[in-house]
Amino acid sequence: MHGKVIVITGASGALGRVVAAAALARGARVAGADYAKSQLADTPERMELGGVDLSDAAEARQAIDAAVAHFGRLDVLINIAGAFSFETIAEGDPKTWQRLYAINVLTALNASRAAIPHLVASGAGRIVNIGAMGALQAGSGMGPYAASKAGVHRLTEALSAELKGKVTVNAVLPSTIDTPANRASMPKADFAKWVTAEELANVILFLAGDEASAVTGALLPVAGRV
Known part of the structure; x- marks a missing residue:
């Protein structure tokens, strides 16, 4: 990853922070884009793009262009921005479906x-998306989330076909990620079975690196120890 320029969406979240730190530790330069405003100062290796609504196409383009203007190139896009909601179809709010589609798919x-x-111009461009194992077979209460993440899966496949030979496009499909928020919402779960953010970051950065040059269109489950 040394010298590569990476844009990470959702960089202020629990997973985004870990991926950004791991990429920086491997010598990459990182632009973190997020709806939340960052409290971090820009450095030669990292810039912060806070307050960006990536579900708006114009704002997303401005953020990407700002990163390219700052670093001079773009080699990798890691789409981590996302949201989760648990509610049944019969009793839930249709607006939840619209919100999760906007945050998970449109971003x-x-x-x-x-x-x-910019990724085509790189010559080794990579896109890595975050899908979900829960979107492979949706359970009760998982309808809006699973539907939106299934959209990410199909987006990954379609874009990989469009860009074949130019940019690789893959997705990781985690099970439950071990984050403070997930522990708080599921206090009786066996956390040891969950995939850690660090483990998931390793897989994401593998797909973003030169070693995965022959991998595209993959939906890679990262199940932890379930």
Whole structure:
């Protein structure tokens, strides 16, 4: 990853922070884009793009262009921005479906569309999306989340076909990620079975690196010890 320029969406979240730190430790330069405003100062290796609504195509393009203007290039886009909601179809709010589609699908779509010309110019461009194992077979209460993440899966497959030979496009499909928020919402769960953010970051950065140059269109389960 040394010298590569990476844009990470959702960089202020629990997973985004770990991926950014791991990428920086491997010598990458990172632009973190997030709806939340960052409290971190820019450095030569990292810039913060806070207050960005990536579900808006124009704002997503401005963020990508700002990163390219700052670092001079773009090699990798990691789409981590996302949200979760647990509610049944019968008793839930249809607006939840719209919200999760916007946050999980549109953010990845808009960032990817804006990044494509720069990733093609890189010669080794990579897009890594965050899907979900829970979208492979949705359980009760998982309808809106699973539907939106299934959209990420199909986006990954379609974009990998469009960009084959130019940019690799893959997705990781984690089970439950071991984060403080998930522990708080599921206090009786066996946390040892969950995938850690560090483990998931390792897989994401593998797909973002030169070693995965022959991998595209993959939906890679990262199940932890379930």
